[in-house]
Amino acid sequence: MTPDLMRAGAERMATARGRTGAVLQEGPDFRHGVALYVEDISVSFDGFKALNDLSLTIDVGELRCIIGPNGAGKTTMMDVITGKTRPDAGKVTFGSTIDLLQLKEPQIAQVGVGRKFQKPTVYEQLSVVENLELALKADRRVRAALFAKLTGAQRDRLDEVLALIHLKDQGTRTAGLLSHGQKQWLEIGMLLMQDPVLLLLDEPVAGMTDEETERTAELFLSLEGQHSLVVVEHDMHFVEQLTEGRKTVTVLHEGSVLAEGKLADVQADEKVIEVYLGR
Ligand SMILES: Nc1ncnc2c1ncn2[C@@H]1O[C@H](COP(=O)(O)OP(=O)(O)OP(=O)(O)O)[C@@H](O)[C@H]1O
Numbered sequence: 001m002t003p004d005l006m007r008a009g010a011e012r013m014a015t016a017r018g019r020t021g022a023v024l025q026e027g028p029d030f031r032h033g034v035a036l037y038v039e040d041i042s043v044s045f046d047g048f049k050a051l052n053d054l055s056l057t058i059d060v061g062e063l064r065c066i067i068g069p070n071g072a073g074k075t076t077m078m079d080v081i082t083g084k085t086r087p088d089a090g091k092v093t094f095g096s097t098i099d100l101l102q103l104k105e106p107q108i109a110q111v112g113v114g115r116k117f118q119k120p121t122v123y124e125q126l127s128v129v130e131n132l133e134l135a136l137k138a139d140r141r142v143r144a145a146l147f148a149k150l151t152g153a154q155r156d157r158l159d160e161v162l163a164l165i166h167l168k169d170q171g172t173r174t175a176g177l178l179s180h181g182q183k184q185w186l187e188i189g190m191l192l193m194q195d196p197v198l199l200l201l202d203e204p205v206a207g208m209t210d211e212e213t214e215r216t217a218e219l220f221l222s223l224e225g226q227h228s229l230v231v232v233e234h235d236m237h238f239v240e241q242l243t244e245g246r247k248t249v250t251v252l253h254e255g256s257v258l259a260e261g262k263l264a265d266v267q268a269d270e271k272v273i274e275v276y277l278g279r
Contacts, residue, residue, distance in 0.1 A: 028095030035228040041090030052255035068252035114196030120183035124176030135190035165189040181212030217241040
């Protein structure tokens with residue numbers, strides 16, 4: 001890990017401590033450079049193993065793409081990390097100290113894990129800026145002050161996020177009038193307002209135009225290093241853009257890791273070709 005990332009990890013650790021003071025005694029500890037440990041997770045639905053001894057590790061600031069055929073367990077994995085599904089066995093640890101399996105969904109979000117579902121869910125009647133403001137105030141304690149003025153720092157963050165998500169000129173636009181891709185960016189922006197350590201993104205470019213997909217790749221690459229990103233995606237061109245020929249890709253199959261490595265290597269792997277790419 002670079003000194004910059006170490007510093008970012010330490011800063012996040014302090015932020016997370018502040019955030020979770022009411023929930024947890026200790027904040028997450030990222031000193032090992034690891035954002036998330038998933039260890040030997042198994043999930044069964046009526047005897048069918050959706051996850052089967054799944055293990056993987058995501059580093060602080062890493063951008064990891066997860067690919068795999070339909071039914072491989074990708075969504076179930078995200079459900080376990082975010083507390084929606086309780087596994088039958090295994091461990092999920094945020095940093096090196098926080099046992100996510102002991103936390104409820106809202107606490108997991110509060111500790112710094114953000115999730116983007118496949119469909120955009122923005123407030124269609126509100127403007128772009130109002131959507132971002134709401135995300136900032138999603139914390140129930142400040143919801144009462146919904147229309148209170150933002151602090152200078154919050155205003156700066158909002159402007160920064162607007163630029164990041166390519167909606168700088170669309171701040172006053174009603175969200176319902178945005179294109180599908182712009183709605184997806186807005187929802188990502190809403191997550192960013194809460195400054196998550198780890199972002200889970202489920203098929204973020206499904207339904208996007210080629211240009212929107214390209215700009216989404218640029219967005220994710222600009223977030224890498226500042227956040228850990230786990231991107232589940234079937235669009236191989238997009239995965240290629242994100243991995244830049246050097247990053248690790250994880251291939252899931254039947255609820256466990258079938259292969260892990262550089263995209264070119266997993267694409268050449270006979271097992272992967274047989275179950276996924278060769279179809
Ligand atoms: N609540 C549930 N009850 C029963 N079976 C389930 C449930 N959720 C998922 N499954 C099954 O578990 C397996 C893994 O599903 P999951 O949605 O995690 O796969 P996936 O890799 O996300 O697939 P896709 O690429 O199609 O989204 C599938 O066979 C699915 O039918």
